[in-house]
Each structure stands twice: as structure tokens, then as C-alpha cells.
Amino acid sequence: MKAFIKRTLFLLLILTTVLIILDLLSMTGPFRTPIAKLTGSESYISENVGADEIRPFIEKAAGADKTTVLFLGDSVCRQLFNRQQENAPGISMIGSNAAITPAGQYILAKTYIDAHPDTSDIFLFMRPDSLTKTFDTDYGYQYTVMPFAETGTIGELDPDTIEAMEKVYGKPFMNPVIVRMIDRSGPDRKLYLNLLKEYSTPYEPDPPLALADRYIGKIKALCDEKGIRLHLHPCPAFESGRDEDERLRADYEISELSRWFPDYFEEIVYYPDEESYDGVHFDRDLVKDEYILRVIRECYGSFLLAESGRISLADLYPGLYR
Amino acid sequence: MNFTSIRFLPFFFLIFILYHQIPSGYRYLFLLLSNILFILSWGPGCALTMLIIIAITWAGAMLTERAGEARTEQAGESRTEREEKARTERAETRRKAVFLTFLLITVAAFFVFRLKIGFAGVLGSVGLSFYSLQAIGYMADVYMKKTKAEGNILKYAAYVSFFPTVISGPIQRSTGLLKEIREGTAFSYELARTGVLMMLSGYLQKILIADRIHLLIEPLFSDIALKSGAALLFGCLMYGIELYADFAGYSLIAIGAANLLGFRLDDNFRRPYFAADIRDFWRRWHISLSSFLRDYVYIPLGGNRKGTFRKYVNLMITFLVSGIWHGNGFKYIAWGILHGLYQVAGSIVSRGRNPVGNSGSFLFYRLIKCFFTFLLVEFGWIFFRAGSLRDVFLICRRILFNFGLGATIADGSWINGYGMPRFLLLAVEIVIFFIADHLTEKHGSLQAVLDKRPPVIRRALYILAATALITGALYNYGTDPSTFIYAQF
Numbered sequence: 001m002k003a004f005i006k007r008t009l010f011l012l013l014i015l016t017t018v019l020i021i022l023d024l025l026s027m028t029g030p031f032r033t034p035i036a037k038l039t040g041s042e043s044y045i046s047e048n049v050g051a052d053e054i055r056p057f058i059e060k061a062a063g064a065d066k067t068t069v070l071f072l073g074d075s076v077c078r079q080l081f082n083r084q085q086e087n088a089p090g091i092s093m094i095g096s097n098a099a100i101t102p103a104g105q106y107i108l109a110k111t112y113i114d115a116h117p118d119t120s121d122i123f124l125f126m127r128p129d130s131l132t133k134t135f136d137t138d139y140g141y142q143y144t145v146m147p148f149a150e151t152g153t154i155g156e157l158d159p160d161t162i163e164a165m166e167k168v169y170g171k172p173f174m175n176p177v178i179v180r181m182i183d184r185s186g187p188d189r190k191l192y193l194n195l196l197k198e199y200s201t202p203y204e205p206d207p208p209l210a211l212a213d214r215y216i217g218k219i220k221a222l223c224d225e226k227g228i229r230l231h232l233h234p235c236p237a238f239e240s241g242r243d244e245d246e247r248l249r250a251d252y253e254i255s256e257l258s259r260w261f262p263d264y265f266e267e268i269v270y271y272p273d274e275e276s277y278d279g280v281h282f283d284r285d286l287v288k289d290e291y292i293l294r295v296i297r298e299c300y301g302s303f304l305l306a307e308s309g310r311i312s313l314a315d316l317y318p319g320l321y322r
Numbered sequence: 323m324n325f326t327s328i329r330f331l332p333f334f335f336l337i338f339i340l341y342h343q344i345p346s347g348y349r350y351l352f353l354l355l356s357n358i359l360f361i362l363s364w365g366p367g368c369a370l371t372m373l374i375i376i377a378i379t380w381a382g383a384m385l386t387e388r389a390g391e392a393r394t395e396q397a398g399e400s401r402t403e404r405e406e407k408a409r410t411e412r413a414e415t416r417r418k419a420v421f422l423t424f425l426l427i428t429v430a431a432f433f434v435f436r437l438k439i440g441f442a443g444v445l446g447s448v449g450l451s452f453y454s455l456q457a458i459g460y461m462a463d464v465y466m467k468k469t470k471a472e473g474n475i476l477k478y479a480a481y482v483s484f485f486p487t488v489i490s491g492p493i494q495r496s497t498g499l500l501k502e503i504r505e506g507t508a509f510s511y512e513l514a515r516t517g518v519l520m521m522l523s524g525y526l527q528k529i530l531i532a533d534r535i536h537l538l539i540e541p542l543f544s545d546i547a548l549k550s551g552a553a554l555l556f557g558c559l560m561y562g563i564e565l566y567a568d569f570a571g572y573s574l575i576a577i578g579a580a581n582l583l584g585f586r587l588d589d590n591f592r593r594p595y596f597a598a599d600i601r602d603f604w605r606r607w608h609i610s611l612s613s614f615l616r617d618y619v620y621i622p623l624g625g626n627r628k629g630t631f632r633k634y635v636n637l638m639i640t641f642l643v644s645g646i647w648h649g650n651g652f653k654y655i656a657w658g659i660l661h662g663l664y665q666v667a668g669s670i671v672s673r674g675r676n677p678v679g680n681s682g683s684f685l686f687y688r689l690i691k692c693f694f695t696f697l698l699v700e701f702g703w704i705f706f707r708a709g710s711l712r713d714v715f716l717i718c719r720r721i722l723f724n725f726g727l728g729a730t731i732a733d734g735s736w737i738n739g740y741g742m743p744r745f746l747l748l749a750v751e752i753v754i755f756f757i758a759d760h761l762t763e764k765h766g767s768l769q770a771v772l773d774k775r776p777p778v779i780r781r782a783l784y785i786l787a788a789t790a791l792i793t794g795a796l797y798n799y800g801t802d803p804s805t806f807i808y809a810q811f
Contacts, residue, residue: 003511004511004515008518011785015789019792038797039796039797040797040798041796190796190799191796194800
């Protein structure tokens with residue numbers, strides 16, 4: 001028995017060494033793609049979801065520029081505003097993704113305020129559904145852990161939030177070194193994300209908008225402290241989502257958010273489903289400057305002008321009023 | 323938990339280590355505990371169903387034997403020869419009645435759970451077929467006096483619920499596994515080494531061949547009315563390989579795991595696609611079921627002892643039972659009848675000749691026969707894979723009248739988005755699988771071939787195989803590889 005165990009352990013040791021070498025190679029330049037192909041994980045690195053998508057926004061928020069207004073939000077916000085950045089030099093447009101959750105939006109806002117002492121306004125554009133996003137096992141790790149752990153900004157979150165994330169994702173997998181390994185290696189990413197989906201359970205706050213209450217509340221507190229105006233507005237939506245929005249309205253009405261932003265649900269502008277490709281985002285073929293500017297005017301024209309003394313559509317898009 | 327779930331290997335490793343630390347007289351208790359833990363992972367319904375089957379068959383065997391013992395006691399009394407004979411006959415009748423009553427109760431319970439009626443639900447039916455047959459076989463062995471009834475219900479429960487074989491067999495006999503549980507097993511280095519190789523080989527077959535073929539052909543069998551005959555034929559051929567790699571892979575893992583615990587189980591597959599005729603095929607495919615049906619259905623019916631016509635009828639009945647056992651639905655009955663007809667036709671054709679497949683046959687002649695047998699078997703697998711008997715006819719009709727080879731190759735619908743590089747990788751793996759089978763056929767076992775190589779080469783091959791296995795498992799992970807196909811039967 002001892003001889004058998006000894007020989008088996010010896011072979012396992014060699015096997016482990018081979019696997020570690022392969023794993024390290026899978027994070028390294030020339031071997032990254034071939035090993036990803038061999039393990040069927042090429043889509044996990046080629047599609048660049050998560051960290052690579054969000055990291056530029058964190059860097060942009062932290063970057064020194066002359067902007068004083070921040071536009072934050074989900075992917076619909078990104079579709080509407082980010083492409084207009086050149087036309088609005090005074091505004092930093094970092095619409096990102098709902099998957100970063102309100103906690104991620106808080107980190108972006110905090111990073112921006114720290115780097116921009118003259119900030120006057122923060123605009124948060126989010127769909128009702130985006131307010132409910134939490135630390136899930138589909139995209140949560142790539143969007144809420146990877147980019148913020150790699151940039152060292154995850155520490156901005158409350159300790160109990162970090163604890164909740166550790167319960168979902170596992171404490172060792174929040175360590176920046178491990179996060180970077182999973183981010184770089186296709187096989188590691190595939191293995192970890194699939195295990196996560198199979199064996200972990202998402203964080204489900206009670207009430208459902210507790211995370212939004214907490215972190216939009218934190219943005220608000222920060223803004224109040226610094227004399228910054230905070231605005232929360234819904235993104236445009238599509239007819240097929242109307243029922244779901246109505247269902248979420250009930251959750252919203254018992255949240256803190258409804259106290260601070262009572263008109264949020266009244267402001268939602270619905271567009272025909274034909275103008276969307278997935279019921280959430282605008283059809284890619286339609287998203288041309290003229291169309292987008294029309295949507296912005298229809299949805300936000302009045303209050304963008306009304307709410308801020310220094311911001312107007314004319315400031316945002318001078319070309320529109322030429 | 324099944325053999326490919328991530329939890330299984332740590333579970334098994336722990337059991338392997340602990341099992342050999344326990345004094346041999348108590349090992350069956352630990353084995354039973356391991357079995358219970360394994361079965362509970364399928365849900366309490368499954369454990370409860372098994373408990374009922376165990377209780378019925380244990381009591382059945384004990385009472386059957388006791389009915390015979392009563393006869394022996396009475397034989398000691400002073401009686402005339404005529405009285406003694408009458409008494410013996412009455413005791414035999416009583417024994418038979420007890421056996422048949424419990425057999426009927428077990429079969430009824432089997433069908434109740436099989437049809438998913440009652441509390442056990444879907445989980446209750448998992449693997450039910452295999453251990454039910456094992457339990458029925460044990461009762462029959464006691465009735466036929468091949469073995470003594472096991473008085474210790476815990477030992478008997480450890481035998482019926484033996485976790486390596488509980489889901490998909492191989493079906494164990496009381497003269498084999500139960501005997502080893504009764505007598506206790508000891509660790510054997512050589513047996514453990516064989517076990518590791520078998521498990522490695524089984525996992526390679528399951529993960530690198532069966533699961534990958536499953537992903538390739540699954541889309542082919544959805545909307546079959548829209549698929550060309552060529553694509554469906556390709557799917558059917560690949561399904562035959564998938565079924566073999568899947569089930570033989572499972573059997574190897576099961577036998578290997580048992581070997582590591584010190585149990586010696588017989589082969590369940592012996593290169594079935596090298597069979598030169600259908601009779602030969604059934605000596606190589608799912609051997610534990612074939613021999614079970616032979617010993618407990620075909621021979622009790624009279625086998626070939628009651629003339630040629632009765633032999634053919636017995637063959638048809640045996641394969642009909644096999645078809646019914648494999649599942650609900652006429653397609654399985656049709657599959658059983660088809661194989662019965664193959665056997666009858668084979669018997670008629672080969673009458674007066676030497677059994678086919680002798681090693682003395684010319685290679686070319688043998689190859690043709692192997693290929694022809696393979697095609698016959700493959701035709702049978704259509705019944706297995708198709709959703710219904712109607713689908714079987716639809717597949718056959720499309721293969722015969724809507725073949726569309728050119729268009730199928732041109733539009734790539736035969737690999738259905740699987741991707742040519744992935745398919746080529748799979749093809750290479752199938753060729754390696756075939757070569758390994760060929761070497762085993764020639765040398766008796768793959769281990770014998772490997773043992774002729776220097777230790778360094780051998781170990782390098784093990785590492786290479788394990789690395790291929792892990793990368794292959796990772797490749798399939800997150801997709802939807804099949805669970806063990808035979809677990810559903």
C-alpha cells in the first residue's frame with residue numbers, strides 16, 4: 001500500500017508540475033492563444049469581457065483632465081453618451097455596464113471626485129433593471145471583482161460588501177495576484193467561471209434594491225459633502241420591457257432611492273421594440289449621431305437644461321444648435 | 323454525483339485510503355456507508371427505492387432458502403420412501419412458490435419505480451435497472467442453490483448498493499462480488515495498478531471520445547425531418563462509437579475503482595466492434611447483461627436443449643426481455659426483436675459450420691464480416707438514438723431516399739457548426755482509441771503492452787494521457803457533455 005501511494009504521489013507530483021507549467025504558459029504571450037484553443041477557452045480571452053472593458057473607465061475616471069461633470073451609468077448610457085465625448089469637452093462620459101452594479105458605479109464616482117476637486121455635477125443614467133444588479137455568478141466576477149481588484153480600487157467598498165463578495169467568489173479569488181492570473185489565462189478563466197456558476201450562489205440582498213440604496217446613497221453623501229449635485233435618471237426603454245419596469249417600480253417605491261429621486265419612474269421614455277436589437281439597447285444600425293441626439297433631446301432635454309446651471313444640451317453638443 | 327463530477331475523485335480517494343485502514347472484518351460496513359453516501363447524492367428517493375428492493379430480495383432469498391431447509395430437517399424423520407418423495411416435492415413447490423412470489427414483488431416494484439409512479443419520482447429510477455437485476459440474480463442464485471442466502475443484511479446491502487457499479491453496472495453476481503464481500507478483500511499492488519490504468523483509460527474514453535461525439539451529433543438528431551440522409555447516417559455511425567466509448571468508459575472506471583478497493587470484477591466489454599458476427603458481438607458487448615440474460619432467462623426457458631424451433635423462440639424471448647429492460651417505449655421492444663431476429667438468422671446461416679470469427683479466418687474475410695456486423699449493430703442503434711419508432715422510420719427513409727451527400731458536404735451540415743479543427747481532433751482521438759482496442763485484442767490487455775516498455779516511457783505516457791485528459795475535460799467543461807447514457811436504462 002505504501003509503495004503504491006508513494007509511486008502514485010510521485011506521478012501526481014510530476015503531473016501537477018506539468019499542469020502548473022502549462023498554466024503559467026497559458027498567461028504568456030505566444031502560448032496564450034494556442035493553449036486557450038487546446039482547452040476550448042479562446043472565447044474567454046478573445047471576447048475580452050469584464051476587466052478589459054471596465055479598466056479603461058476606471059483609468060479615465062482617475063485621469064487628470066479639465067472636466068467638471070461626470071456621466072455614469074449602464075451600457076445604454078454608454079450607447080447614448082460615450083460616443084459624444086468629443087462634442088462635450090467639459091463632461092467625462094464613462095457609461096460602462098450594469099454588471100458592475102451600483103457598488104462599481106460608486107467606485108467610479110469616488111475615483112472621479114478624488115481626481116477632480118472641481119466636480120460640479122454627477123449624472124447617473126441607469127435602467128431600473130440596472131439598479132437591481134448584484135454580485136451574480138454570470139458576469140459579477142469579471143465586472144465587479146476583476147477590474148477593481150486589478151486597479152486596487154476595490155478597497156473603496158464597505159468591509160461587509162467585500163465580505164458578501166468573498167462569500168460569492170471565494171476569498172482567495174479576490175486576491176489581486178490570483179485575479180490577474182484568472183484574467184490572463186483562458187483555461188483558468190474558463191475553469192473558475194464555470195465552477196463559480198456550478199457551485200456558488202449569487203448575493204441576493206433584501207430588499208432587492210439594498211445595494212443600490214447603499215451605494216447610490218454613498219455617492220449622494222459624498223456629493224453632499226463636497227457640494228456636488230447628483231442626478232439619477234432612467235435610460236430610455238422599450239415597450240416590451242414596460243411590464244418588468246412596472247414590477248420593479250414596487251421595489252423602487254419602498255427604497256431610499258424613491259425618497260431622493262421620486263420622479264425616476266415617471267421620466268422613463270419608451271421606444272418601439274423595432275428600434276432595439278435585444279429589448280434593452282438601441283439597434284446598432286440606428287445608432288447614428290443624429291438619431292442618438294434626438295433620443296437624448298426627447299429623454300433628457302428639459303431636465304438637463306433645468307437641473308444644472310452650467311449644463312445644457314447646447315453645452316453638451318454645440319454642433320446640434322449650430 | 324457520477325464518475326465525471328468534480329466531487330467524485332476526492333470522494334473516491336478518501337474512501338480508498340480509509341477503506342484499507344479498516345480491519346478486514348469491518349470493511350463491508352465502511353463500504354456500505356460509502357455506498358449510502360454515494361447514493362444519497364442522487365437524492366433520498368433513490369436511497370429509499372434501493373432500500374425497498376434490498377429488503378424485498380433479502381427476505382425473498384432467506385425465505386426461499388428456509389423453505390428448503392425445512393425439507394432437510396423433515397428428511398431426518400423416519401418416513402417411507404414414497405412419503406419422503408412427496409414431502410420433498412411439496413417443499414420444492416413451496417420453495418419455488420416463495421421464490422416466484424418474491425420475484426414477482428421485485429419485478430412489480432421495479433416497474434412501479436421504472437414508470438416513475440409514487441414517491442421515488444425521477445431520482446428513484448436512476449440506475450434502478452442495474453441493481454434490481456443484481457438483486458434478482460442473487461435471489462435466483464439462492465433458488466438454484468448456486469450460493470447460500472446471506473444472513474447478514476448489511477453485507478447483502480453492501481453488495482447490492484456497491485457504489486462503483488450501482489449506476490450502470492457491470493451487473494455483479496453473488497458468486498463473485500458477494501463472495502468477496504463475505505470473505506473480505508486485501509490490498510494488492512498489481513490490482514491497484516490495474517485499477518488506476520483502467521480508470522484513466524475509462525475517463526479518456528468518456529471525456530475525449532464520448533462527450534465530444536455527443537456535442538457533435540446532438541444537433542443532428544434535432545429536427546431530423548430537415549436533415550439530409552448523409553448527415554443522419556454520419557450521426558448514426560458516430561452514435562455507435564459514442565455509446566461504446568461512453569458505456570465501456572463507464573465500465574472501466576467502475577471496474578478500476580473496484581480493483582482499487584481490492585475487488586476483482588470481470589470485463590464488461592471486449593472490443594465489441596471487432597466482433598465477426600452478432601453472436602460474437604453479444605459475447606463482447608455488455609457482457610454482464612448478456613450473461614445475466616443467458617443464465618436467468620435463456621437457459622431456464624430451455625436454451626437450445628429442446629430442439630431448434632424452441633431455441634429460436636427462446637432467443638426471441640430473451641432479446642425481447644432485453645429490449646423491455648432497456649426502457650419504456652416500442653422502440654426498445656423493436657430493438658430487442660431486431661437483435662432476436664439477427665440471432666435466429668445467424669443461427670440458421672451458421673448451422674453446420676464452425677463458429678465465425680476464428681483466429682484462423684482469413685484477415686480480409688474477417689474484416690468484411692466485422693464491417694457487416696458493425697453495420698447491423700449500427701442499424702440497431704438507430705432505434706436507441708431515435709426519439710420514437712416513427713423517428714426510426716423517418717431516419718431510415720431519409721438515409722435511403724434523401725441522401726444528399728454532395729449538398730451535405732458542401733454546406734458542412736454534417737458537423738453542424740462543430741468546426742473542422744475540433745472534428746479532426748476528435749477523429750485523431752477515435753483512431754487512437756481504435757489502435758488501443760486493436761492492441762488489446764492482440765495482446766490481451768493494454769497493460770501487457772505497456773509493461774513491455776521501459777518504466778520512463780511508461781510513466782511519460784501516463785503523464786501525457788493524464789494531461790490530455792485534464793485539458794480534454796477542461797475543453798468540454800462549460801458545454802453540455804452527456805452524462806453516462808447507460809445510467810438511464
